[in-house]
Amino acid sequence: MDRMAGSFGSGERARKITDEPQLIERPEHPAIIELAAYLERLRGDREMPDRADIQPSEIARLLPNMIIAEAVNGGADFRIRLFGTALVTLLGEERTGKLLSEFAEESSAFSSENPESVQRRWLFVTQRAFFGRKPVFLKVPFAASGRLYMVGHCLSAPLTAGGSEPAQTIGAMFASRVD
Template structure:
């Protein structure tokens, strides 16, 4: 983890065509993603997933501006945003609290249209919800074919008093392309 370039999408990344597709990774690389994973794993204990009643925002207050909480609608066919942190609002230029993921508009990422933005958000959220385990990804932010930021993400499913997932909690932590992670 330490010393890795934040913009690394694998060998030859700079020569590779930049797309709007996230790169799923098995192990988180960003320190804040590692911290959130440890927090949710601690809350989960021996259960398959942590319950939303176990989560105390005051315990992760420093990370909340970069977090999203999405509640499942229609059995995971759609998700409504219950929280869209202030750092995320600044990043994408849109307040999304209360919106369905299918209502998200364009953002400062490489995605060329709102449909691509919505597909990416829904795909990652559904992968987490139906997979019933944490998902980690790196998401490129680019302009004019040049990678300028990388978003390190985590998505974690939560129950709501039952056995199945009810919400997905996520975080996006953005660093400049090529920046070394501590």
């Protein structure tokens, strides 16, 4: 196992933690580190960056792995405005335009999950960033047949939309293989 996946273990532990993303203090994946630094630079002396500050051309290589979600009903749910093509391929579902509460199972990544557990996990992470008003970093194990085979490195961060309150979140996931 590589050092990034080592904290998850294997076998039963890998299956169990699939429903329990591991929150981490700071990002470990180079692309997540890059995106976090970009958002921090945009934030400046404000509490959160504003959606209008983001220049897609400055982060073009990260876009296939990114997600932007808009709060619905004060953050009770979120509508996906951008769901990158790499995420579609990885998770097996186009989610642009969907609410988090409409997500289906992640059949290509998690063999035993149902839609409710997928929705619960995505909502937990998104709400934690939105209501916490700061970025959240995590690692998510991908396991099949009791074997850990990939680790998703993730970021979710709040964005304002012309004001001082969070209105959206921006995030990304990059998967690395476990050797």
